[in-house]
Amino acid sequence: MSAIPNAGVTQVAGELIATRRVGAYHHLTLVAPGVAELARPGQFVALAVGGSTSANLLRRCFSIHRVSPSGTYGGTVELVLAAAGPGSTWITELPLHGQVDVVGPLGRPFPLPNEPVACVLVGGGYGSAPLFWLAEHLRERGCHVEMVLGAASEDRLFGAALARRSADGVTVTTDDGSAGTQGWVSDVLPEVIRRTGAAVVYGCGPMGMLRSITEVATREGAVAQVAVEEAMACGIGVCMTCVMPVVGNDGRTRMVRSCVEGPVFRGDRVRWDAFADGYCVVPEDAVGAPPASGGH
Amino acid sequence: MVDMSVTLAEAHLPNPLMTASGCAANGKELSRFFDVAGLGAFVTKSVMSAPRSGRGTPRMAETPSGMLNSIGLQGPGIDAFVEEDLAWLKSAGARALVSIAGSSSGEFADVAAALRNSDSFGAVVGVEVNISCPNVANRGLVFACDPLASAKVVALVREQLPRDIPIFAKLSPDVTDISGIAAACVKAGASGLTMINTLLGIAIDTDRMRPQLGGITGGLSGPAIRPVAVRAIWQVRAAMDQGRFRAVPIIGVGGVRTGRDALELVAAGASAVQVGTATFNDPTAPMRVLGELEALLEAKGYAAFTEVIGIAHGQ
Numbered sequence: 001m002s003a004i005p006n007a008g009v010t011q012v013a014g015e016l017i018a019t020r021r022v023g024a025y026h027h028l029t030l031v032a033p034g035v036a037e038l039a040r041p042g043q044f045v046a047l048a049v050g051g052s053t054s055a056n057l058l059r060r061c062f063s064i065h066r067v068s069p070s071g072t073y074g075g076t077v078e079l080v081l082a083a084a085g086p087g088s089t090w091i092t093e094l095p096l097h098g099q100v101d102v103v104g105p106l107g108r109p110f111p112l113p114n115e116p117v118a119c120v121l122v123g124g125g126y127g128s129a130p131l132f133w134l135a136e137h138l139r140e141r142g143c144h145v146e147m148v149l150g151a152a153s154e155d156r157l158f159g160a161a162l163a164r165r166s167a168d169g170v171t172v173t174t175d176d177g178s179a180g181t182q183g184w185v186s187d188v189l190p191e192v193i194r195r196t197g198a199a200v201v202y203g204c205g206p207m208g209m210l211r212s213i214t215e216v217a218t219r220e221g222a223v224a225q226v227a228v229e230e231a232m233a234c235g236i237g238v239c240m241t242c243v244m245p246v247v248g249n250d251g252r253t254r255m256v257r258s259c260v261e262g263p264v265f266r267g268d269r270v271r272w273d274a275f276a277d278g279y280c281v282v283p284e285d286a287v288g289a290p291p292a293s294g295g296h
Numbered sequence: 297m298v299d300m301s302v303t304l305a306e307a308h309l310p311n312p313l314m315t316a317s318g319c320a321a322n323g324k325e326l327s328r329f330f331d332v333a334g335l336g337a338f339v340t341k342s343v344m345s346a347p348r349s350g351r352g353t354p355r356m357a358e359t360p361s362g363m364l365n366s367i368g369l370q371g372p373g374i375d376a377f378v379e380e381d382l383a384w385l386k387s388a389g390a391r392a393l394v395s396i397a398g399s400s401s402g403e404f405a406d407v408a409a410a411l412r413n414s415d416s417f418g419a420v421v422g423v424e425v426n427i428s429c430p431n432v433a434n435r436g437l438v439f440a441c442d443p444l445a446s447a448k449v450v451a452l453v454r455e456q457l458p459r460d461i462p463i464f465a466k467l468s469p470d471v472t473d474i475s476g477i478a479a480a481c482v483k484a485g486a487s488g489l490t491m492i493n494t495l496l497g498i499a500i501d502t503d504r505m506r507p508q509l510g511g512i513t514g515g516l517s518g519p520a521i522r523p524v525a526v527r528a529i530w531q532v533r534a535a536m537d538q539g540r541f542r543a544v545p546i547i548g549v550g551g552v553r554t555g556r557d558a559l560e561l562v563a564a565g566a567s568a569v570q571v572g573t574a575t576f577n578d579p580t581a582p583m584r585v586l587g588e589l590e591a592l593l594e595a596k597g598y599a600a601f602t603e604v605i606g607i608a609h610g611q
Contacts (some may be wrong), residue, residue, distance in 0.1 A: 007328035011579060048577055055361040057518055059578040072528050087358075101451035103579060232355050233363060234576040237325040240318075240341075240367045241356040255349045255370060260325070275351070281352040290372070 009236075010034035013100035014047075017073060019051045022156040025126045026092045027065070027095045028079045032102045036067035036075030041134035042227055042264045045077060045104030046235030049087040058233040060087045061259070064105065065129040077102070080129040080158055106235050107263045110134055110202055110225055116142030117199035120192050120222075121167065122185050122213050124156040124205025127229065131204060135166040144168050146196055150185035150209070154178040169196075172205065186212040193220040200225060203267070207275055213265030224267030230258040245271035245283050253286040299600040300586070302336070302567055304545040305462035305487035307421040309391065310335035312536075312601055313558070313586040316549050316572030317342055317424060317466070320369065320582075322381035323388060323398045327512035329579040333389035335586070339570060340381065340399040342426040345406050348371040350565075357499040357508040362518025362551070363573060364497050366511035369397055369429070374407045386419035395424040395466070401439075401449045403467055405486040408456035416570070422462045424547075425453050432436045440468035440493065443480035454485035462487030467528070469521075470496050474528050474577035475535040488545040489532065490570070492525045518551055518573040525550025526564045533565025533606055553581065555588025562589075562601075563608040 010033075018029035035045060046059035064134040065078040083089040094100060110130075115120070119138050121131040128149050135145045146169040151157040153176050160179065163170040171188050172180025181188055186209070193216070203210050203226040210226040217224035233239040237260040242288065246256045247269045256262070274280050282289045300311040314337045315326070322340050323332050332338050350370025357364045371377070374396075394411060398404035408423060427439035427446050439445045450465050457463060465481035467474055469492040476584055494515025499508040502505045507513075529548050536543040548566025552558050553574040561569050569589075574581040589601075598604060 004328055004330065009328050011329060054577075056358060057573060058356070058358050058359065058363060059576065101578070213367060231354060231356065233358075233365075234579075236328070236579055238319060238321040238579075239356070239365070239576050240321075240350065240370055241353070241365065243350065243353065243355070243370070278504065279354070281510075282349045286349045288349040288370075290349070 007109060008038055009104065009106060010038070011101065011103045014077070014100050016096055016098050016100065017076070019096065022080070022158060025080050025082050026156055028081070028091070028102065030077050030079070030102060031073045031075070032077045032104070033074045034068040035077050035102060035104045039064050039067045039077070039105035040109035042110035043045050043105035043107050043138055044235070044263060045079070045102050046232070047091060047104060048101040049090045056087050056090070057193050058087070059103065059235045060091065061106070061232045061235045063130045063227065064133070066133040077104070080126045082126060103235060105249050107259055108261070110227070110264050112137060112141060113143065113200055118144040118146070118196040118202045120148060120189065120196065120198045122148045122189065122201060122203045122205070123150070123158070124185065124209040125156050127205030128158050130227065131202065132159055132162050134165040134202060144196060146170070146188055146192055146198070148173070148185050148192055150174070152176065184212070185209060186216050189213065189216045190220055193217065193222055203227070210267065211272040211275070214270070214272065218268055225264055226267045226270070227263045230259050230263070230264065235259050244280055245274045245286055247271065253283050255282060255286060282284050298590050298598060302588055302601055303424065304547065304567055306460045307337070307454065307462050309421070311336040311586055312562070312568040313483040313589070314393060314568060314570040314574065315582050315583050316570035317426065318361025319572035319575050322377070323385045323390060326575070327388060328577060330583045332385070335582055336391070336568060337393040337421055338385060339393045339424060340395055341371060342369055342395040343371050343374050343377045343407060344369060344397050344399070345374055345403050347376065351411070352510045354508060354510050357514065359497070359499060359516065360520055362516055362520035364509060364514030364516055365494070366498055366509040368511060374410040378411060378416055382414060382416040382419060386416040390419065391421040392419045393422045393424055393464070394420055394492040395426050396453070397426040397429045398449070399429060401445070401452050404449045405452040405456050408453045412457055415435045420461060422464060423453065423457060424464045424466050425449060426466050426493070428466065428468045436494070438468060440477060441471050443477050446477055447480040447484035450481050450484040450486045451566055464488040464490045466490040466493055468493045469524050469528050475532050475540065478532045478535065479541040482541045482544055486544065488547060490547040490549060492521070492533065492550045494526045495521055495524065507596045519553050520551065522557060522560070526560055529561055529566050533609060537609065552585060555585050555592045558585050558589045559592055559604065562604050563606070565606040565609065568606050
């Protein structure tokens with residue numbers, strides 16, 4: 001374990017103490033002393049996979065589902081993940097009491113409103129993981145909280161039952177209609193914002209969904225705060241791989257690191273026009289952008 | 297206790313461990329995990345004259361025991377670098393080995409001049425010249441693949457810096473004869489060499505049937521390339537020992553993850569070691585490797601780090 005005083009982050013050997021399947025996902029509980037005490041909703045942890053001689057060197061970053069600073073075993077951190085590639089599969093196959101190196105908490109948390117305004121929390125797939133913890137914080141402040149959960153199918157929804165405890169209202173959508181309303185979260189979101197008079201829409205999920213959440217929220221006069229899921233190699237701001245174009249306070253677009261300046265951004269600051277087909281290009285008007293090719 | 301101090305040309309360092317350029321940002325981020333002043337030197341991310349956005353994404357692909365990166369030299373430009381990053385490193389008490397880059401030999405010289413004129417120049421213990429950049433004047437061929445272009449950059453940078461500031465040319469392994477490039481750099485005034493930079497690679501996304509990186513090609517780094525680094529250091533050290541050109545210190549870099557890995561590069565001829573991609577896996581890697589290397593030397597009965605530099609030659 002290593003920690004510099006007041007750094008706001010720690011590196012610790014986490015121990016897996018509970019694991020269970022939730023639909024298509026894995027819900028893990030790790031004892032990670034120091035992380036739980038510092039973390040706030042929207043922050044994430046970066047896990048090393050495969051042990052000290054692993055051929056998979058890059059950290060795997062996961063949004064924190066919830067924390068318990070004073071559990072029986074010390075502070076715990078809960079994560080929800082899908083076994084997608086070799087790294088996440090290794091994590092889901094960890095035996096009970098197996099160890100995994102944890103760095104966290106990382107990134108900027110969801111900003112919380114100063115007034116007890118209505119909020120809508122929108123999650124796509126297991127992107128909903130941090131929203132329940134966020135909902136608790138918002139309700140403690142007197143906010144009316146509604147959740148909108150969407151996924152391709154019922155088994156890919158995360159937390160529909162949990163949402164009924166965490167929020168004042170829940171709307172579910174699935175692409176195939178296997179649960180809730182058939183369609184996308186953006187189909188039901190305008191009605192929820194209007195009915196609740198929501199001032200803030202929080203979103204977590206794939207890029208395309210965050211873009212449409214932002215568009216709907218802006219149209220309905222609400223502020224979107226979205227947590228992005230960019231691929232990261234380190235999670236701590238040194239590798240420069242997780243950049244995306246975001247407009248700063250000075251109105252200029254910069255390629256910023258989503259690990260340290262995000263993962264939560266105001267939706268209307270993200271240059272969604274730069275994302276297409278799995279790529280993100282550097283907008284021509286970005287600071288330090290290469291001159292446009294072709295012509296003079 | 298092993299004496300870990302080492303002298304690289306005019307730079308006297310308390311130990312031989314460094315970050316690797318582009319793998320550690322400019323200090324603040326890693327200072328959340330360890331005291332950057334504890335390193336022999338902190339090597340900054342290559343800086344050019346103007347701010348650069350770098351490339352679009354995806355910028356990385358994981359590969360067996362390594363990764364490909366295609367960042368595109370994103371950076372703040374030399375003016376903002378010296379005002380913010382170098383000033384911070386100075387205030388943190390770090391020894392900075394500043395990596396500079398350019399798309400023309402003149403740009404390298406301009407960046408070196410701006411660095412020399414900065415208020416925080418006192419924190420600089422050396423300059424690393426990243427010649428693995430495309431040379432606009434030569435259809436984008438990287439400087440480091442051309443002995444004449446490499447020599448020109450080194451000579452122009454040398455002119456801009458005081459004699460007591462050593463300059464290290466960072467060599468690419470993607471050449472037919474690395475000793476030939478090394479010789480050209482040393483003859484042009486390089487105080488030392490850093491080797492190796494990344495190797496060029498491509499990964500294909502077989503779901504989308506297209507290159508995985510937005511920039512198509514990327515630099516391969518990580519433990520997968522360590523034997524290439526050891527080979528390059530070995531060849532250049534041997535060429536120096538044979539008197540083909542003046543012997544200068546080599547800073548070894550490439551795939552170091554443990555103290556034992558670092559010792560491999562040192563035994564092959566490196567006088568200092570940078571830890572790069574391993575830092576993504578473990579933020580404390582540079583300091584951990586220092587501790588492991590010291591413990592290993594102690595266990596083997598050495599009194600000083602300098603005893604093992606190049607020790608594998610002629611055994």
